[in-house]
Amino acid sequence: MQDTAAALSTALTIEPAVRTQVLDWLASQQQAMQDLLQKVVNIDSGSRDEAGVTAVAHALAERLLAAGVPVQFEPVPGYGVLLHAQVNAAGAGAPIILMGHMDTVYPAGTVAKRPYREEAGRAYGPGVADMKSGLVLNVFVAEAFARCGGLQAPLHLFFSCDEEIGSPATRDLITARARGARAVLNAEPGRVSGNLVTSRKGSMVVEFEVQGVAAHAGINHAAGASAIDALARKTLALHALTDPATGITANVGVVQGGIVPNMVAPHAKAEVDLRFTADTDPDALLERVRAIVEEESVPRTQGRITVARRTMPMKTTPEYLLALYQQGARSLGFEVQGEFTGGAADSGLTASVGVPTLCATGPVGGHPHTEREYCELTTFVPRAQAVALAVLGHP
DSSP states (O other): OOOHHHHHHHHTTSOHHHHHHHHHHHHTTHHHHHHHHHHHHTSOOBTTOHHHHHHHHHHHHHHHHHTTOOEEEEEETTTEEEEEEEESTTOSSSOEEEEEEOOBSOOTTHHHHSOOEEETTEEESTTIIIIIHHHHHHHHHHHHHHHHOOOSSOEEEEEESOGGGTOTTTHHHHHHHHTTOSEEEEOOOBOTTSOEEEEEOEEEEEEEEEEOBOEETTTSGGGOBOHHHHHHHHHHHHHTTOBTTTTBEEEEEEEEEOSOTTEEOSEEEEEEEEEEOTTSOHHHHHHHHHHHHHSOSSTTOEEEEEEEEEEOOBOOOOHHHHHHHHHHHHHHTOOOOEEEESOOOTHHHHHHTTOOEEEOOSOBEEOTTSTTOEEEGGGHHHHHHHHHHHHHHOO
16 A cells, blocks of 8 residues: 555656646647537447447547557447557556546437537536546546656556446456556546545446236236236335445336236336445345345235346545645645545446545536536646646656
């Protein structure tokens, strides 16, 4: 583990000419950042939109390749591609990784309804904060070093394609890529307060189905066994798992079932989202969910789990890494703190394999996953500069 004082001492030895060149170049790129942000926001790239995610990757790669940064695409069938890029690949030691995800929560056609727009210093559009602005920031930081030099260690970009649905296809690829890295800076949006994220809850999504017995709802009601009735009872039991004292929350957010109103429903299914802290045993939590799902909550009905996927909690960022970013931010004229959030992210995966991880290093944004989602455009340059200083100063 790095010592905080030693890390900050190392940061103070950054070559002044390199620092100035990198910061000045980034300061000149505000409009170019906004232009690239508009380009990628105006591409629908919901999770499992293979073509859309791939199109975002190519738009980002175009900028990197023009700056001489090698880019590789790794196909992920059904989801799109991973984007890999390296600056100073021959540098000494383990890399620093700038991470992000290219998928959003929005379905195809969202861009046509509400494309990118700017108003009063903010950009709006699907995924503008979560997290296409962070991808753009990382691209420009990488380009700054490609143009200006100054890196000692290798700098890697790693952009994934399925984070918004729990990284089912890429979690092993993410941990394999991260293992052994010096640090990971994950460009999720900065908090509305401007703060960074230094710890996160984990998440678990469980999909389940309930089988019932069909019957005519008027003529032969008693012969039926309603899967919807059973699902409703299971929903109440699952919601009762919420416990503020332990940090566990449960939310059945998707339900489907039945065929027609005058038939006792023979089938229903649902998805439950659970959040938990690093103090929770996720296997034990899953077994509690399984017991509720499989209980015969209505006679002659049967429930079973069909899918269970999880994202690990993000362990607390080491003090030295937060202090390193804070020192750079302070020199640029702004202050940040670290905070905990209930949202899960791929930073939980990288932290779970022991890599020092700092999250929410992207531009400040708000209202993610809603029509009001926005990015504070004035935070683009200073937060890109702060990331660059953290990379330059990292021991």
